[in-house]
Amino acid sequence: MSNRRDVWITGIGLVSSLGEGLEAHWQALAGGxxxxVDENSFVPYVVHPLAKVDFDQQIPKRGDQRQMEHWQRIGTYAAGLALDSAGLKGNKEILGATDMVVAAGGGERDQSVDGAILSEIEKQANPDVFLNEQLQSNLRPTLFLAQLSNLLAGNISIVHGVTGSSRTFMGEESSGTDAVRIGWSRIAAGTSEIALVGGAYNAERRDMLLLFALKRLAMHAPWAPVLADPKGIATGSAGAFLVLESPEHATARGARPIxxxxxxxxxxxxxSETGAVEATLEEMLKTAEAGITDDTAIFSAATGAPEPTKAEAAVLARSGLPVRSVTDRVGHGLEAQMPVALALAALSVSEGRLFAPLAGEPLEKPFDGTISRAIVTAVGHWRGEGVALVERAD
Structure with a gap:
């Protein structure tokens, strides 16, 4: 690691159920x-709905907005906030050299079409023929361009002019971790100078709630904290993007790190092996904790899925460090969850303090000391474990 460069976070764009932007999130968190949560729109399930957002502020062309699905609008909006935060908006020269690494899921289903087909197919004498006809007419558009995962990166490029290299990762929580990891690794290794990394998720969609419900993983109302006694996943609509930059590049353009x-x-x-999640997470924490002092906190992006969350909570309890649950505040955003957690961790580090513990979450204790380091943990709901370290940039 000694031959690696430092990597600064020079911009953050964040939208969630708590609002948009760093100031709104800090006011909500620090104010307790x-x-x-919304316990009525998708009964009996719980979601953290996106705060009211004026998409025109970051996606001015209504035509661009219309051809995006909602998760793409969330991500494109958050990316614009990050570029504003970093002072890059409109700088065509730098944006043209800015690399992009995006974490994204699949597109959103056309629920009315799916419902109509499921209602009619049982009435058909030849259901196979009927389904093939629907594939050629109604279903095919819902499986076409708007659903491609790399369309989020494409829309960010079109709307904001980010035209460096582009990668898109799929794979639930792990894709968010790897999107940040690849952006960080390239800058640290000297193969990139600046990158936009992040992801987005729309929790207010019945198709994804159905998938979690079928796996018996969706949280039923009433809402409950996820670390204390995990009762399921309360998904949250959110988008988060970070501008990562080498100190040399940032300094040359007069930018300061967050x-x-x-x-x-x-x-x-x-x-399938007992204790494997705990062992894997503890091993990564050992690496992240090298040189850690008492000014360090842990930000958990735990899903709420019972078994993996219990394993994550057990490791956090043994760490002896103050813990804050990101998921309890904004819900779980799958691909976007690691970027969201990193955004909140970087925000706390820049403020130098932790926000208050949440009532009913026994792992969260009051902490009045100074925070200069934050470790983010993210154990996926059925695969993948991630850890990241954020520090104050002196």
Whole structure:
């Protein structure tokens, strides 16, 4: 690691159920605002809905907005906030050399079409013929361009002019970890100078809630904290993008860091083996904790899925470090969850303090000391473990 460069976070764009931008999130967190949840729209399931957002502010052309699905609008909006935060908006020269690494899921289903087909197919004398006809007419558009995962990166490029190299990762929580890891690794190794990394998720969609419900993983109302006694996943609509930059590049353009990203680690434990998740997470924490002092906190992006979350909580309890649950505040955003957690961790590090513990979350204790380091943990709901380290940039 000694031959690696530092990597600064020079811009953050964040939208969630708590609002948009760093100031709104800090006011909500520091003010003790409880989680914003919706227990009525998708009964019996719980979601953290996106705060009211004026998409025109970052996506001015209505035509661009219309051809995006909602998760793409969330991500494109958050990316614009990050570029504003970093002072890059409109700088065509730098944006043209800015690399992009995006974490994205699949597109959103056309629920009315799916419902109509499921209602009619049982009435058909030849259901196979009927389904083929629907594939050629109604279903095919819902599976075409708007659903491609790399369209988020494409829309960010079109709307904001980010035209460096581009990569898109799929794979639930791990894709968010790896998107940040690749951006960080390239800058640290000297093969990139500046990158936009992040992801987005729309929780207010019945198709994804159905998938979690079928796996018996969706949280039922009433809402409950995820670390204390995990009862399921309360998904949250959110988008988060970070501008990562080498100190040399940032200094040359007069930019100051919000925080320093000092490492990102991604693993995949053999979950069929008892204790594998805990062992894998503890091993990554040992690496991240090298040289850690009492000014360090842990930000957990735990999913709420019972078994992996219990394993994550056990490791956090043994760490002896103050813990804050990101998921309790904004819900779980799958691909976007690691970028969201990193955004909140960097925000706390830049403020130098932790926000208050959440009532009913026994792992969270009051902490009035100074925070200069934050470790982010993210154990996926059925695979993938990630850890990242954020430090104050002096």
């Amino acid at each position: 605002t409880g989680p914003v 925080a320093k990203l000092s490492g990102v680690w991604s693993e995949r434990a053999r979950r």
